[in-house]
Amino acid sequence: MSDxxxxxxxxxxxxxxxxYLIKKQEVDIYxxxxxxxxxxxxxYIEVMRxxxxxxxxxxxxxxxxxxxxxxxxxxPVDQQVQVEGEEDEDDxxxxxxxxLVEYKKFKDAAAQLQQLExxxxxxxxxxxxxxxxxxxxxxxxxxxxxLINAVNTILxxxxxxxxxxxxxxxxxxxxxxxxxxxxxxxxxxxxxKFSELFEGATSRTEVVVTFLAMLELIRMRQIVCVQSDHFAxxxxxxxxxxxxxxxxxxxxxxxxxxxxxxxxPSESGPTPAN
Amino acid sequence: MELKNILESVLFSAQEPLSxxxxxxxxxxxxxxxxxxxxxxxxxxxxxxxxxEALAQEHGVSGxxxxxxxxxxxxxxxxxxxxxxxxxxxxxxxxxxxxxSQPALETLAIIAYRQPITRAEVEQVRGVAIDGVLQTLLERxxxxxxxxxxxxxxxxxxxxxxxxxxxxxxxxxEDLPAADELRRIPVAKPEALLTVDPGxxxxxxxxxxxxxxxxxxxxxxxxxxxx
Numbered sequence: 001m002s003d004x005x006x007x008x009x010x011x012x013x014x015x016x017x018x019x020y021l022i023k024k025q026e027v028d029i030y031x032x033x034x035x036x037x038x039x040x041x042x043x044y045i046e047v048m049r050x051x052x053x054x055x056x057x058x059x060x061x062x063x064x065x066x067x068x069x070x071x072x073x074x075x076p077v078d079q080q081v082q083v084e085g086e087e088d089e090d091d092x093x094x095x096x097x098x099x100l101v102e103y104k105k106f107k108d109a110a111a112q113l114q115q116l117e118x119x120x121x122x123x124x125x126x127x128x129x130x131x132x133x134x135x136x137x138x139x140x141x142x143x144x145x146x147l148i149n150a151v152n153t154i155l156x157x158x159x160x161x162x163x164x165x166x167x168x169x170x171x172x173x174x175x176x177x178x179x180x181x182x183x184x185x186x187x188x189x190x191x192x193k194f195s196e197l198f199e200g201a202t203s204r205t206e207v208v209v210t211f212l213a214m215l216e217l218i219r220m221r222q223i224v225c226v227q228s229d230h231f232a233x234x235x236x237x238x239x240x241x242x243x244x245x246x247x248x249x250x251x252x253x254x255x256x257x258x259x260x261x262x263x264x265p266s267e268s269g270p271t272p273a274n
Numbered sequence: 275m276e277l278k279n280i281l282e283s284v285l286f287s288a289q290e291p292l293s294x295x296x297x298x299x300x301x302x303x304x305x306x307x308x309x310x311x312x313x314x315x316x317x318x319x320x321x322x323x324x325x326x327e328a329l330a331q332e333h334g335v336s337g338x339x340x341x342x343x344x345x346x347x348x349x350x351x352x353x354x355x356x357x358x359x360x361x362x363x364x365x366x367x368x369x370x371x372x373x374x375s376q377p378a379l380e381t382l383a384i385i386a387y388r389q390p391i392t393r394a395e396v397e398q399v400r401g402v403a404i405d406g407v408l409q410t411l412l413e414r415x416x417x418x419x420x421x422x423x424x425x426x427x428x429x430x431x432x433x434x435x436x437x438x439x440x441x442x443x444x445x446x447x448e449d450l451p452a453a454d455e456l457r458r459i460p461v462a463k464p465e466a467l468l469t470v471d472p473g474x475x476x477x478x479x480x481x482x483x484x485x486x487x488x489x490x491x492x493x494x495x496x497x498x499x500x501x
Contacts (some may be wrong), residue, residue: 012377012400013402015402099401114374116442116451124353127290
């Protein structure tokens with residue numbers, strides 16, 4: 001009995017302990033010697049009691065089942081009591097073995113699940129990033145004439161409004177103030193619609209001042225005008241920081257990039273297609 | 275253009291796993307948007323599924339470092355587990371809950387194969403109470419209540435969730451290891467139960483000869499060499 005103390009294992013329950021004992025007998029569950037098993041099981045329970053371990057109720061129930069099986073087998077076959085109404089299926093030996101076989105199968109299944117679990121820890125799923133279609137928005141160039149055309153539309157709108165109200169405003173804005181304001185605006189929002197720039201404008205003068213401020217920022221390469229498509233609304237975005245410093249001499253490798261960073265022809269005069 | 279290759283390209287670009295339904299939706303939208311995609315506008319679920327399976331098969335035999343799998347019936351690209359050290363170096367350790375304990379795995383296995391199942395039935399198989407373990411499995415979303423058993427007391431019945439399939443990388447419950455064997459069939463009783471301790475059941479000599487089915491278990495002592 002001394003060897004039990006050394007290799008005492010923690011069992012999940014009585015079935016677990018029985019499977020362990022069967023494994024030690026090195027026989028198939030169907031061929032296990034139940035009377036021997038019963039003795040060993042009870043020895044274990046006794047060791048557990050000696051060690052002052054809490055013996056779960058399930059262990060005691062199993063012990064009594066095993067004692068019952070053992071006691072039945074002590075009698076010769078012809079003297080064994082045929083319990084009234086007991087079918088072959090109710091044979092306590094068979095019932096126990098059936099339970100053991102079933103439990104063993106699920107124990108094996110649990111081991112396979114464990115393998116799947118650790119395998120799955122090493123599996124990585126591909127998640128494609130959501131593509132950004134930024135480049136498409138910067139397709140067509142915006143020429144100075146497009147800009148003038150756009151500002152003209154806005155001027156007309158403001159004039160129409162002025163026509164009704166006919167009030168005289170003091171010129172609140174200088175170009176440099178507007179530049180500061182626009183720079184701040186474009187810093188807080190990555191993409192501004194052209195019309196948004198003039199939303200608050202109350203007079204023709206203010207529209208003109210804002211427009212001049214915008215042109216100045218373009219010349220300073222702080223902002224870039226883009227148009228997602230022909231006739232789409234012009235949009236203003238922050239310029240890429242790596243804009244070339246010499247506007248007149250564009251280095252060769254910058255030619256491909258200049259779709260995005262193309263300086264809008266400044267006051268020196270562009271050469272448009274027409 | 276082959277359907278399986280179309281599906282491959284879509285899955286490759288997908289931001290999350292896609293079900294057959296999702297994929298058919300894509301096929302439909304594509305057909306509406308571009309005339310050259312009209313061919314597969316009304317691909318049946320069966321056609322899509324078999325194309326996906328053919329694709330997965332192809333990936334399997336090609337021995338690439340990634341494959342196409344269906345987890346909980348949602349298709350996705352995954353890397354093979356043996357490349358984990360390098361993938362991990364790139365994307366970092368994934369947050370994954372702690373591994374399940376032995377009792378939890380056993381309980382989960384019984385529920386998975388025998389669902390819907392009551393707590394008492396699980397306890398009968400395991401031979402121990404499972405209150406705490408079941409609670410853990412419920413909290414982790416691996417199992418859930420699926421109904422009530424129509425017996426006295428109407429006890430709750432439990433089953434596994436989609437999270438369970440995802441956690442173990444299974445396509446469906448049919449993919450559980452040895453599923454057909456462990457689901458519901460009773461353990462077959464063998465011909466003879468050789469359980470007698472030799473020398474204890476001293477069968478009288480006349481009982482040696484007639485061996486009908488009932489007497490078979492009480493075989494003579496020499497039939498069972500005992501260690």
